[in-house]
Amino acid sequence: MDPSESVTNYRPAGYSDDSDSDDGDFSFEPIKLPVRVITVKERYQSIVIQEKFPEFETIFKEELNSDANFIFDNGWTPLMYTCFHGRPAMADYLLERNADPNAHAESTTPLMLLSMNSFATDDELSYIAGKLMDHGAILNLGDRYGITPLMRAVESGRTGLVKIMLERNANIEMRDRQGWTAMFWAVYNRRAIFVEHLISIGARITEVDRYNRTVLDIAEATDNKGIVLMLEPHFTKQTIQSHHIVCSDPEDWFEYYPGLRSDHKMLYKEEMVNMLYGMNCEHLTSLLLNHGVDLGKLLLLEEKDMIKMGIKLQFERRRMKLGIRSFHLRNWKLKAVAGLYASQNVDFSVLDCLEITGNTLMQVYVLNASVLYVAREFKKLQRQISESDDKYLTEMADTIKKWIYNINKMRKEILEMEKLIKIIQDRSPKPVEPIAPPNPYTAVLSASIIGSVTFGLCYLTYRCVVRSVVGLLRMRVDVPEINAKGNR
Template sequence: MAQFRPAGFSDEDSDSDDYGFYEKPSRNYFAQQHQNSKKTLENKLQEAIINGNIDEVENIVIYDLNNSVNIKLDSGWTPLMHACFHAHDKIVNFLLQRGADPNLHADSVTPVMAVCSNSSANNDTIYQIICSLIEKKSLLNVGDKYGQTPLMRAISSGRVKVVEKLLNERVNIEMRDQQGWTAVFWAAHHNQPEILELLIAHKARLSEVDRYSRTALEIAMSHDHQDIINILNKHLKKDDDLEENSSISLNNQMTSWHDYYPGVGDENTLSYMCEIPHLLYGMNCERLGALMVNSSMNLRQFLLLEEEDMIKLGIEMPYERQRLKVGLKNFHLRGWKLNAVAGLYARKSENYSVLDCLTALGTHMQQIYILEATLQYTLRDYNRNQNQIKFEPPDSPLITRMKTSTNKFITNINNLRREMKNMKDVLIKISKSNPPPADLIKEKPFLEVAIGYVTDVLVICSLGALIYQARSYLARVLYK
């Protein structure tokens, strides 16, 4: 039977619903009072930071908070974030000295992002705060939930000196936000020609497109930023001229089909060094091209680079090493199509020209070279994984995934073997149905040349004797 509360009683009346079965806990007024006082203290600290009152901030932090400077205030920000956003350099230095963490964030915003967002404070003050944060190992290559980095925020605020400082710290100028904009796009959008020149001096890409297939030049033209348009047009034309000159010089170096087979003409091993810059560009790591060239590494060494090798080469920035490792992994994991592997086999033609044969052979040589490096890469990681799974229980999900991956790997190897057999059959067919190239005519052996020479001498001597006998016979006939 349903029970109804008599008229006049409510949920707040203690006698109406507990019926003596349990006692309600008594309220802890002292804890509530302490919490309220703490809230009041945090509000006072936040107001003191916003107002730039360094003396009050010191008193609250030292005597009331016992140097607890990494607390979250009512706003969700830390005291350091407020001090950075409002550009109070003295408070920033005090908090850093007291152990404030420069990398604590709120809603993916860090202190260095907060100070770079300030567009009203003095330039020197902002610059000093940035230097203080960098000294305390503040992370610079991070983005907020919209992908905006400290460099992008500094560009939007027009902080030329800060941008130059960040670039000297070798930040990643090609990081993209959610709409696919790099630092060049931000400089073009916010009409910052001086900053754009700095970015170009640090080898920023100018022909990239965003998620909507727009270039930085198109962004500048949509806002009619004439200075930005002139700078981009000038440097884009210069890049086109350099690319044209480099392609001309490359074509001039190609004198015969031997040049397409690296290491064949000079009797050295295959290197394929010319492929490394293309791979670096695809991995967004073209800045590392000079390091690779100076090291004289071949393509195989590049494809098998590890963390220690990258450090020895001089790749100091961790994000560059990570990007290169991810790029190499994706390269080794990519799929091969039949047209790419089988070459002439996929065309199923009856007659092949000499150029077709040379092209297919060169392609197969490079593919085998890369596949060997991929197998070495896979074997290296397989051994590492073996060491990791030694301590896994037999029913571990990791073991199951490893078995599934192993079966797929074996299937891929068998497919490669089948394609290698097809390639071998094609090459045998080519060798039987096509004449040998003219430049492969062999020199005659010495013995064969000597015998031919002696034969020629005997023939000449025999002819001389016959001529002498004929002359003697004619002389006797005429003088009789």
């Protein structure tokens, strides 16, 4: 076999020997993938991360138009990115150009982002925090979960940042949505140095959160023996009982009736625990009891009384005022006042009757407090009205009269418009249909007319043809006669 004719020299099946053939041309145009455009936000963030200050100035001037409060598509500002990555020089640059230190995205401010930083040094973060507060940054402010910058700094373990915040009067008793203060955050994150420091500056230790847990409960749950040893001296047996068992329930039917015993006065203190828990103020129970507050006094507390008792935080006083107001405005259910009928029992023991009657007395006690509350608020409103300027009230009355006049005038115009529309509707001709429906009589008449005209035309045509043919025949007959005469 000739080597030139070996199998390896034969082309594969399907290919042509012709050099002009394009059988082997399997070339395709490459698929063009969309080119991803890097956004201004991504370029800016990359420059901040790499800490390239010259490029930072360039992008700030050329692409952000020297706007220190430029808002990116995610709601962040340049200062927020700078604080999140902990860049002191860039933060200085932006603050000198009037960057807003309280700009926020979803309730998150630059100071909160700075407190969440985990890779910059303490000195860098402390420097930026000081600059932010020098330019008016609000320190005692919580995000949508109520978490403050101090709580975030405690969580991150930033000693320098916590120190400068406490030096700038950070509120250590502010609470987040679960009722935690900075002390709770320090205990939960096992920050013993912060726990010790907060104790030294007088932080409240025996407070409870929304789930009635103390910081000692949190420390024991996380098995942090060092923090437990620091906290235990502040929790005596009496203190723990005052938080968890404030008042006992009535033990016998005598407890329901004031006056049956000479030394007994019904104060319904056991109901205070439930009320304060509903207001998220159960940590104030011991304070109120120490000032001799019972249920009736609690339902009539005013802000000045709260200040005298030592409730210093304004948001706590406001929370209690709103809770008391909502309690007095609450509707009563039938089962709460119906007494024996609501029980739906067939037979009632003497004890059942005594308990139900005792509950009714408590309802009268609460209703009495509600009547006093309403009367007091009514007097306040009456006093405000009497002390107000008569001229102001007269102007309000004149304004209301003008509103009523304008409303009546608008109503009159609406009625007139309705009448005009009705007249136009009645007088307007009905729309004509573009194509009328077929009529059988019209079709027959049209067919007869067309038939008659066609018949007439055919008849006239026939007459003309017949006359022409007859004329031609006559001419052929007359010609020989003329020629004969001529020949003769």
